[in-house]
Structure formats: structure tokens, C-alpha cells
Amino acid sequence: MIAFARFFIIAFIVLTVTYIILSIxxxxxxxxxxxxxxxxxxxxxxxxxxxxEGLRAYDGSLRRKLILGVYVVPAVVIGTILYVVNHM
Structure with a gap:
């Protein structure tokens, strides 16, 4: 369990840095x-x-929201891998 918590913290930090860079x-x-x-x-x-005005429009755009996929996609992939390894 400690290894999973350590992995989660490190992954969250890496994904946050990636998100900030992509946003900028x-x-x-x-x-x-x-x-x-x-x-x-x-x-x-x-x-x-x-x-x-254009940047305000960009802040509400779909493109801006898709950057949040940086958090979602790895979580789904890791969850899928864990499920497949443990239940199949």
C-alpha cells in the first residue's frame, strides 16, 4: 500500500507539472x-x-478543457491495467 501511495504522489506531481506546461x-x-x-x-x-477578448474566449473553450485529459487518461489506463491484471 505504501508503494501505491508513493507512486500516486509522484505521478500526481509529474502530471501537475505536465498540465502547467501544457496550459502555458x-x-x-x-x-x-x-x-x-x-x-x-x-x-x-x-x-x-x-x-x-480572444484569450477570455480561449479560457472557456473546449481546447482548454481537453488539457485536463492529462489527469484523466493516465488514471483510466492505470485503472484498466490494474483491473485486467487482477481480475482476468
Whole structure:
């Protein structure tokens, strides 16, 4: 049981670091895309306001929520492996 707790803690730390990195990179990519879109197409109004509005839309988007799969997918895989090994 101690080994499982140790594995769980280490896995949680690694997944949290991965989640933070993916979140930062995703937000940076969205910002870059919005900046490029404004430079190429919009060029009217306040650039910073346009980018902030786009980032608010990104925060509520499905793409942002899919990053949470970093926690879900490994848990499902590990749970499936444990079930198959112990019950089949």
C-alpha cells in the first residue's frame, strides 16, 4: 500500500507539472495566433483589447478543457491495467 501511495504522489506531481506546461504553451499559442490574426486581418481598434477578448474566449473553450485529459487518461489506463491484471 505504501508503494501505491508513493507512486500516486509522484505521478500526481509529474502530471501537475505536465498540465502547467501544457496550459502555458496553449495560452501562448493562442496569444500568438490572435496577434498574427490581428496583424494580418483586423488592424482596427485596440490590439491589446482584441487579444484579451480572444484569450477570455480561449479560457472557456473546449481546447482548454481537453488539457485536463492529462489527469484523466493516465488514471483510466492505470485503472484498466490494474483491473485486467487482477481480475482476468
Amino acid at each position: 504553451r496553449g495560452r501562448a499559442a493562442a496569444r500568438d495566433r490572435l496577434e498574427q490574426e490581428w496583424d494580418e486581418e483586423v488592424q482596427a481598434g485596440d490590439r491589446d483589447a482584441y487579444i484579451e
